Amino acid sequence: MKPLIVLLLVFCIALLIVRAISGKYDIAFSGRIAMSCMLVFSAIGHFAFTKGMSLMMPQFIPFKLQIVYLTGVLEIIFAAGLLLPDFQVLTAWVLVVFLILVLPANIYASIKNVNYQKATFDGNGLAYLWFRIPLQFLFISWIYLSAMI
Structure with missing residues (x-):
């Protein structure tokens, strides 16, 4: 939910500043600025909640902490890249x-009730997927509309 709020708030502010x-x-352009800010916000979570984010991956995946750091980077x-025209x-x-x-990883985390901020298994569970999956498609559509057309 927080990334969506960041995305929408920054988009509105960027629209006004660009205007x-x-x-x-x-x-x-305002959409790319907003998505970039949301990505940085999300990346910060990779470094602030590394342990919890590593719990979002199945046991068989090795090097979980390194993957969390890598995805944050x-x-x-x-x-x-979204802000560089070339x-x-x-x-x-x-x-x-x-x-x-x-x-x-988001689906797995929901199934396992992962609360990535607390690094516990008392998260929202499967109900979260009713929000998360459409949100992922919103992000993909946002990127497409603001950067590929």
């Missing part, structure tokens, strides 16, 4: 693939 500076609304790289389309495609690849 004040350029004299026109640039929805796509990747999110920061994606955030920058890399925005490539970044968007890679980010879409990334979001599809991490969705199973």
Whole structure:
């Protein structure tokens, strides 16, 4: 829920700032700014809640902590790439693939009731998927509309 709030709030602020500076609304650019900020916000979670995020992966996956750190770094790289015109389309495609690849971790975490912030197994459970899966598709659509068209 917090990433969605960051995305929408930054989008509105970016729209107003871009309008004040350029004299026109640039929805796509404002969308990329918002997604970049959301990615940095999410990346911070990878470093602040590393242990809990490692619980989101099945037992058979090795190097969980390293994967959590790596995905946090990747999110920061994606955030920058969306704002660089020469890399925005490539970044968007890679980010879409990334979001599809991490969705199973969110599903697994919901099945196991992972609370990544507390690193416990008392999370929201399967009910969370009714929000999380559509949210993932919203993020993918947002990227497509703001960076690939």
